[in-house]
Amino acid sequence: MPGLRVRSERMELGRLLEHADPRAPLAVRRGADGIVGRGEALRLEFHGPSRFTDAADAWRRVAQDALVDDAVGVPGTGLIAFGAFAFDDASAATSVLIVPQVVVGRRGDDEWVTWIGDQGRLHPTAVDDVRVELRDGAIDAARYRAVVAEATERIRAGEAEKIVVARDRVGQLPPDGDVRSVAVGLVQRYPDAVTYAVDGLIGASPETLIAAHHGHFFSRVLAGTAARGATPALDADIAESLADGDKDMREHRFAAASAIEVLRRLAPDARASEPFPLQLPNLWHLATDITGTLGEHSTLDVLALLHPTAAVAGTPRSAALQLIRDLEGIDRGRYAGPVGWIDGNGGGEWVIALRGADIAADGSIRAFAGAGIVAGSDPDAELAETGVKLRPITDALADPLPAARPETPRPAERLPGRQ
Numbered sequence: 001m002p003g004l005r006v007r008s009e010r011m012e013l014g015r016l017l018e019h020a021d022p023r024a025p026l027a028v029r030r031g032a033d034g035i036v037g038r039g040e041a042l043r044l045e046f047h048g049p050s051r052f053t054d055a056a057d058a059w060r061r062v063a064q065d066a067l068v069d070d071a072v073g074v075p076g077t078g079l080i081a082f083g084a085f086a087f088d089d090a091s092a093a094t095s096v097l098i099v100p101q102v103v104v105g106r107r108g109d110d111e112w113v114t115w116i117g118d119q120g121r122l123h124p125t126a127v128d129d130v131r132v133e134l135r136d137g138a139i140d141a142a143r144y145r146a147v148v149a150e151a152t153e154r155i156r157a158g159e160a161e162k163i164v165v166a167r168d169r170v171g172q173l174p175p176d177g178d179v180r181s182v183a184v185g186l187v188q189r190y191p192d193a194v195t196y197a198v199d200g201l202i203g204a205s206p207e208t209l210i211a212a213h214h215g216h217f218f219s220r221v222l223a224g225t226a227a228r229g230a231t232p233a234l235d236a237d238i239a240e241s242l243a244d245g246d247k248d249m250r251e252h253r254f255a256a257a258s259a260i261e262v263l264r265r266l267a268p269d270a271r272a273s274e275p276f277p278l279q280l281p282n283l284w285h286l287a288t289d290i291t292g293t294l295g296e297h298s299t300l301d302v303l304a305l306l307h308p309t310a311a312v313a314g315t316p317r318s319a320a321l322q323l324i325r326d327l328e329g330i331d332r333g334r335y336a337g338p339v340g341w342i343d344g345n346g347g348g349e350w351v352i353a354l355r356g357a358d359i360a361a362d363g364s365i366r367a368f369a370g371a372g373i374v375a376g377s378d379p380d381a382e383l384a385e386t387g388v389k390l391r392p393i394t395d396a397l398a399d400p401l402p403a404a405r406p407e408t409p410r411p412a413e414r415l416p417g418r419q
């Protein structure tokens with residue numbers, strides 16, 4: 001196959017998401033910045049345990065053969081692919097790398113368009129509203145409480161120290177529903193999160209698995225959660241007690257340790273912050289930031305080792321993965337897998353596909369949210385926590401284009417025992 005011809009040039013753009021395909025948007029956005037793609041110049045699919053290493057090898061070949069003329073030269077210009085990967089080695093879900101026919105992007109003051117091949121056209125169209133209500137999926141509230149109780153039993157029995165178990169909600173996109181409006185709603189409400197839309201997977205993730213540019217990387221591990229307080233004083237107390245709390249800190253340390261261990265193997269100079277409370281519009285998380293020098297490693301090579309961290313699987317990893325299969329009893333698909341983009345040098349940005357949903361080709365929607373279970377976890381509290389975590393995608397589907405950003409959390413969503 002002849003190499004892809006890629007050309008990036010500066011161009012003034014309007015609203016980025018208006019350039020995406022309404023039914024199949026490709027986007028990775030944080031606030032005003034981000035990249036948006038349209039069309040497919042190349043689509044590569046992967047399955048099974050070797051999906052990351054197969055993707056890394058295939059991508060190296062594509063990048064080697066590409067003819068790139070990049071007059072802009074900032075992260076996100078030149079050859080890029082959007083990607084989304086299944087959570088579990090045994091998943092039936094397809095993992096993909098998609099090179100669009102056209103990419104538009106903005107980073108600070110830089111705005112550009114990238115043409116891949118000669119089929120791409122700019123075709124901005126106004127974003128339409130779409131409204132979808134989610135309902136119970138395979139794991140309803142009662143079943144989730146039972147799953148959490150069973151997970152704590154298994155932990156007591158010594159089968160694992162931490163298990164992240166999830167529940168699902170489902171819905172149906174109307175024919176010709178404009179999926180871009182969901183992304184717009186997420187960008188508006190969660191400007192500091194990464195809004196992703198790749199091959200039907202859509203959400204606003206606060207958790208960066210690996211972002212690497214010019215050999216330097218950043219990773220943010222999140223685990224340990226509390227809903228926001230209704231007043232500033234309560235909110236400050238909640239953040240403080242989250243950082244002082246034994247259960248959440250244990251839950252966090254398992255996740256941070258799993259990422260630090262892998263990243264130090266790849267980058268001996270990797271440095272980790274102390275855990276700190278991170279404020280999101282709907283909740284607090286405990287966060288650890290890790291930075292260092294990645295050298296020549298492709299971000300896909302990193303994903304092969306780093307995924308799944310104990311923020312989404314558990315500790316020890318293989319025992320937790322088997323327990324997740326047994327206890328949840330459904331295929332997570334691409335929920336909690338890596339989603340993001342990669343450039344021709346292997347740099348890019350991958351977040352964990354959290355706070356979102358997967359929309360299948362027939363319009364069926366499945367949203368997931370999970371919680372880390374350790375000794376002492378309470379089923380009611382974990383159910384409430386997953387309710388708060390489902391809120392970004394639930395709200396974006398129910399009311400994608402709010403006139404103004406909403407703020408304080410709804411009282412019904414406050415987590416038991418915290419306020």
Ligand SMILES: C=C(O[C@H]1C=CC=C(C(=O)O)[C@@H]1O)C(=O)O
Pocket residue numbers: 164166207222223224225285310311312354355368369370371372373389
């Ligand atoms: C598994 C999810 O969140 C993870 C990330 C942050 C905090 C988490 C927690 O406190 O349990 C989870 O580890 C999810 O949002 O579905």
